[in-house]
Amino acid sequence: MRIIIFLLCISSYLSFSQTNRDYKKYDLAVQNFKQGDLDKSKKILQKLLKKQPLWKQPILLLATISENEGDFLEAIYYLNLIYQKSTIEHLKGLERIANLYFKNGYYEKAKEYYTSVWKIDSINCNDKTLINIKSCDFAIFQKRNPKQFNPINLGSNINSEMREYFPAISIKGDKLVFTRLIEENYKRSQEDFYLSYKDQNNWIQAIPFPGKLNTNMNEGTLSFSYSDNKIVYTACDRKDSKGRCDLYIMENNISYNLGSPVNTIYWESQGVFSPDGEYLYFVSNNPGGYGGKDIWRSKLTNDGFSIPENLGPEINTEYDEISPFIHPDNLTLYFSSNGHIGMGDYDLFISRRNTTNLNWGKVENLGFPINTHRVENSLIVEKDGLTAYYTSDLSGYGKEDIFTFTLPREYQAKQINNLELEILSNKPGDEVILNNVNFSFNSFKLNQASIKELNFLIDYLIKNPEKKITIEGHTDNVGNEEDNLILSKKRAESVYNFLLNNGIKSNQLISFEGFGESRPVSSNSSEKGREENRRTSFRLVQ
Template sequence: MLTTLTTTVWAQDADLVAIADEQYNFGDKRDAGETYRQALGINPDNVRANYMAGICYLETIHKEKALTYLLKAYELAPEISPDILYLIARAYHYGEQFDEAIGYYQRYLSDVEAKKGQQYSKSKAQELTKQTERNIYECNVGKELMASPVPMDITSISEAVNTVELEYAPAITSDESFMIFTSRRAGGMSPDKANDNLFYEDIYITHRQNGKWNAPKLLEGVNTETHDASINISPDGSMLMLYQDDNGGDIFVSYKEKKEDEWSKPRPISDNVNSEFRESAASISADGKRLFFTSDRPGGYGGADIYMSEAYGKNKWGQPVNLGPAINSEYDDDSPVLSYDGTTLYFSSKGHRGMGGFDVFKSEWNDSSGTWMNAENLGYPINTPDDDDHYTVSADGMRAYYASVKDNIGVGDMDIFMITAKDPEEVDSVEAKKPQVAEKAPEKPAVAPQPQPELQPVVCQIVVTDATGAPLDAQIILQPATETGFESIKTGTFRKDFMLKESKAMQVTVRKEGYMFQTIDLTVPAAQAGKAQQITKGVRLQPVTAGVRRILRNIYFEFDKVHLRPESHDELAKLEQIMRENPTITVEIAGHTDKIGTWDYNKELSLRRAQSVRAWLIGRGIDGSRIKAVGYGETRPLASNDDEEEGRELNRRTEFVVLTR
């Protein structure tokens, strides 16, 4: 009788695991986790149920709760999965038990090394090792940040806004009169659920009255019966940016109608911004002149990168520029928001000096050098080992809003929180602060004068990578030439210390045989007493292959003429060198104009300018059969040819295109 009963119980256990497997494979990981845990209520020693219950926690919320189940699975069957040690480390990591996490990460590294060439290929082992070493680094950062928490109060903004479901992507107006956010709560446009058994995303609006956020309402005019996600809102509250899955994922805009809380039908923001790749986050500067957005298009530093596009007319955006390695890491970088004074960019990143998942960072704009400074982590408890994202700051700098998972103060899943300085008299804003030096007591008469702070050099670093992001040794040429050039401090990284009395504009050309050269602007500020300054510029070189295109940045013609000015010769000499180093390539010199003048005239002018460049190269001994000159006139603009000067200037250019290798 006892044997029969035991067999029946174990069969019930197996049935529940089979059901949970179906839920998990369908994408419903929350319900799957609950079903696995029900199976464990019948048989606590079911190996798969323990393992998968841990997996479901790691892939949803309350990730630290995975630890109990994964440790049990490992105890019952150490070979349950090749990555079991890594998963246990992840659970410790999410639970902020960093020393324990590091121990398991290191055990996993040893296991990977032992199985390299057998269970893991060499490339796979390198990939796993790199990721695990990054996780160990995050744990060490977490220990440092938690040892010095920032003086901030973090509170759930409102139980009327936050629910047991997901709320995220808060966007506020400059006067904080209303907030737009995304939620996957019940009561949205569709009664149906997605494969993960959560309601579809919808966009909501909540108004602040008497200091409190009221019950949210669906935003009229923008929601559909599938996923609709808000991204951001213009400071004046007139334009909403949202994400739609079209074309691989694009940014759309909607404009506020006269009727309260009603918005126009969304339309794509700009062909210069959206691409065939995924654009997923954006914000506009307070003056409306700059758009910051996220894209995973090729040519970045890895994962999703942050780009900036400048306005050249109403709702018109120019070609985007990657913000470089001070902002972008080899991992995902997301949710850029510029402070109202235009000096600080806030964003989330899985890279830089983070403690795990997306952390919130800031970067200060250096007016003297015209560059963004290296990213700074906003600290703990703003950041955690889980995702902390969609950070936005109030106009007065005294409050911030962001999305995070916080079991102790949250309502359910990811919620929206408000951050305020604990002591407004001592803390200027809600960004993380460095420790301050206490005020000195009134000094007694000094016996001798105190030494003045010495001038500190401006440290300039050039980081050179290839198309894959791997470091690349190259030649760094500084113009105008100085007594000493850049020094290579490691593969792909070059340094020079400047001690200038006043700010100076320069150009740096990066070149390597077999690659297209690249010239960048560099403005070095004056050295300051007692204040160290650093500039980091990232340069990505492309190999000389068919189809590679490069704008020749320093080619100058007299107005409305075709004669090359003398200051063009340095840039042309670099082009000549590429032709000599790659004797089999054929190239096209492409001339372009703006729309000022007639179509025929612009076509002829652009052709003659391209022919001038071709003639210069032939005069330097390059075989003319390798060079094709083409004039495109006004037919291939990079920006609008309307009356805005900035757009026309972008379109007046000479390009170099490799036709054959």
């Protein structure tokens, strides 16, 4: 059972009001509280209050127990018994009441108490008090002007009576991996990965992630690379760990610790790759940041990962920022924070940039009712830019479930087509096949389906004028080898000319070349293999 640790100060002398027997009962209540027996502790304390209604220590402990039980209003009731004056002596108590109102979604009352705290001691109040006052104003406005929002629980194939969180979607959108907290008993629980496949529009029953990724230790927050050939995940308390939790990579079914300089003696977790594979974004409580937990990134170089850089004060606050997600457009960042102006605990936020060379821009809260006074985190968005998944403790199958919803228009990312995904998931020099560029038998004339595919390529090259390509034509082994070579070159030339005649500058089109049947990607012994070998493709030069 999760217990909030509360420091209880007991007077060094006995007043005339409390007897030695009363103090012994109070000590017993404290022991029961520390051992997790909240009911027994509560009964003892309530009996003590019947004798001494304003005894401060039992009242404070009762408020803490109520808070542990999730009864914030009862906790406020007890605190109001002893904190009623707007004086410096009551400052911490009034601030605690304000926090409880805020966490429970009573924003008007929370603002009233935060304002009192500020008026009592504006000189010594920290910035969080001002942020909380602004958050109350923001939340009040949001509740009066809600966004269109219809979250759908992913159902019993994904969610259970346990906690499910940190969803991850494969680039093709056909695999969902998430973390489940396996609660075996009150003394021990551990995290494992679960996997589900999409069957038409439904996710099938989730199973433990196959292979050796799950152990009897904690594993969590898995993310796919955009080429789907790497997985980054978090593992804790391993023999090769540098800190309590480290980032690991699984590649070709082999897992290894990411090592320095990404992993440190501190806590590193929640890694995600950028779509182009150039950066790894992650969360760390490294004291070199702006707050408790910050979002960092490390660049992948020929020599491994670079020294991580902090995303800066635009993103990170003096509190916690977690669960970063970079959309496939590489221009939209979603994350969760309890430090920016928001609705309550952790809220979901968005930040954008115009190009991949720029820093992330202004942070924006996704608003109510996407965000509430509860915890919202782990937002991911599919390549269509509008289908989102996130974790919430909204009513569901367990304490935390995974939901899906359609993002409001103002928070949607750019839609990415399959060709752009192919480009993103390949390195310069890799062959990118134009899957829908097809030709009739022994012909090099482009058809309508081919033109639609090439328009995607035109759009990409116009938006990325620094990119240059070479175009290739290939055939199967049916027919004369020399004829196939000529035909493949003419097909590549047709694509080259179409691009040139539709706005692509010649300096972006390095060359076209035909290879005939000399570079098969499959066996020519079957029709399927021959079909795969009859292809038109391109390679990014830079």
